[in-house]
Amino acid sequence: MRRKHRRMGLLVVALTGVASAAALALTALEDNLLYFYGPSQVDEQGLSTGQRFRLGGLVAYDSVQRLDDGMTITFTVTDMVEEVNVVYVGIVPDLFAEGQGVIANGMLDRDGVFQADEVLAKHDENYMPPEVAEALEQAGHPVQ
Amino acid sequence: MIPELGHFALTLALALAIVQAVVPMVGAATGRAAWMLAGRPAALGQCAAILLAFIALTYAYVVSDFTVLNVVQNSHSAKPMLYKVTGVWGNHEGSMLLWVLILAVFGATVALFGNGLPETLRARVLAVQGAVGVGFLAFVLLTSNPFLRVDGMPPFDGQDLNPLLQDPGLAFHPPFLYFGYVGFSMAFSFAVAALIEGRVDPAWARWVRPWTLAAWIGLTLGIALGSWWAYYELGWGGWWFWDPVENASLMPWLAGTALLHSAVVVEKRDALKSWTILLAILTFALSLLGTFLVRSGVLTSVHAFAVDPDRGVFILALIVLTVGGALALYSWRAPMLAPGGMFRPVSREGTLVLNNLLLSTATATVLIGTLYPLLLEAISDDRVSVGPPYFEATVVPLMIPLVVAMAIGPLLAWKRADLSGVLGRLGAVAGLTAVALMFALYRTTDAPVMALVGLALAAWAIAGSLVELAERIRLFRIPLGASWKRAKGLPGSAWGLSLAHAGLGIALAGMVGSTAFLSERIQVMAAGDTVEIAGYDVTFEEVLQTQGPNYVVERARLTVYRDNAAVAVLEPEKRWYPVARMATTEAAIRTTMFADLYAVLGDQQPGNAAWTVRLYHHPLVPWIWIGSIVMSLGGVASLADRRLRVAITARRAPASAAAQPAE
16 A cells, blocks of 8 residues: 555656656747758748748858958858858858858848858768758759 | 678678577577577677677778778778778778677677676576677678778779868767667666566666666766867867767766666665666667667768668667567566565655656657657658757756755665754755855856856765765764775775766866856957957967878967966967868867867968967866766776676675576
């Protein structure tokens, strides 16, 4: 009898703990999901200004410019169909280069320019972030 | 010739693994002593064969045998010897070979040192270990054979190893990590064997403990090495990114830590048995999941080197078979396990249960955050990622009560604790914490509240382990000499507990300090420019170009002044690897052990002799790795506990557990 009681008590505590953790996790998940869009999808989605998302695609050729302050960099992300202009302040990763895959986290400003707060470049010569490959494919330009 | 020999040895290992999986299991079931004993030579033979295969592949790398496809793709004749050798596991095929090698080594240790185990248990453990080996050897041979030759003309030179991986920190990160991942296979095999035997008792917990501990030490060091590498090599100064691949190693660590603690309850009090078995299965399941996530390339991750769906499906099938089978066995057999001892909520067991609840909930939230993007993508085509804020919002609140309980638990008695007596000792812990907090307040200005809470928790954990240790040696209550004598006589596991808990506190202080008190400067600098950061003046001197063994270097020289006296020279580099056509950033770090000054050389400004330079001041960051090492030392101390060694190597099993071979 006592053993059973003890067990029930433990079970209730455990379940309460798990339930509150699940609630905690799901609320946190809701607030912290970052959706990924390629340039074509950015157009279709009609994203509102100030909504954070991940933008991915290729860095367009001849689009990378460094502003005179030395810290601001602008470039264009393309999926060969649509383009989005990006502004980023900071040092870009080693692997960032024109013609290479890139992912940027940030949001669109009122002029439709993507204000990035983080720029991730693809990891090595053979590797393309899966989302980028997919976005290119959907835009009708699969990677060879 | 040598690669074919390696290939043959690997096939032989598969055959031996099949023998190891089947014969002792049947022997244990039918009571044939000779069949049970067959597991040992099979395990040793399997281990030797895989070792031979591993040596063969290493040889191919060392002599740069470019007729082997794997060597072509991942090596280069100009690469330094160290990275030729570590390049063996710097790629998918080689790392899986290392994986099965470690699996076989763990199996062989049971064959060699498991003399204290009852014969049937040992036979079944070896059989389960062998069965896991069959699956993964088949995986290597069928989908990831490292010994494939190049079709047609072998190339003149190789394609080189990813330069980011040509680094001592990362070179030794995978072996430690795999040692941990794969080491948990022992806990799994012991759990499944115990389910088949239908008995779990304190002796079982004592037998499984050394292997679980060894795996935990490996995983702790592996994770620490990986985060250290990310810290100095990726050039962002971050040490943890909640990247899926990092999460993949954190989950088995959390579950394995829970397992170590619940196994203590089984060992000392014969309680929580069914839960411990489940935890052992789940910990290894998470290790397998980690292998799957990293090796299948399903994740969006800067670490995902492998991109090959066939392999993913194969590993997934292995996971379903291994874990599904074990869980089915569990649901059938676990209810038959005899119920264990009782205890009150306020007792050592009570806090260990709390520890387990919190750690497993933390594991679950990390799991949800890691897998959710995959699930969503599978059902809706939406590509999402779960950012660090999610993990910080879920894991941190769970860690707070965990650390609070960490100092209290060891002070409580088993079964039923006397709260009033403990309160006195907790007062000492609180006092030490308050002193540490005062010091922190004195040293910092306008620290965020959460940072102070974090530092207080770190101090609480360290103080808790000091007070617990002082209690054990009766410090200041008996003469110092007598205390010293007691300290020398303390069992290894007592030192292990104190060191591991203090280590976590130290690491926690490092995490809080480096997150809350970070200073950062990004500046365009030309020769002679000076920038101030955290009380230092950093002057940009010059940039020189030189040549490394397989790369070219741009090296900047920055002089660091404190109160107008030069205290250090920082030389951050940008390296260019022509063969791989990749650049890497080598940060320069000056550490005082209390803080790091961290410099990164960015790009040259177009058309003039100025460079972007990034400087960080990271207070307490080295403590993260110091703490991890202290934690691992705790594991080692506990592993060295004489009582454990006796348990493994004793010629005769303890009377309570001596199994009768059925005739």
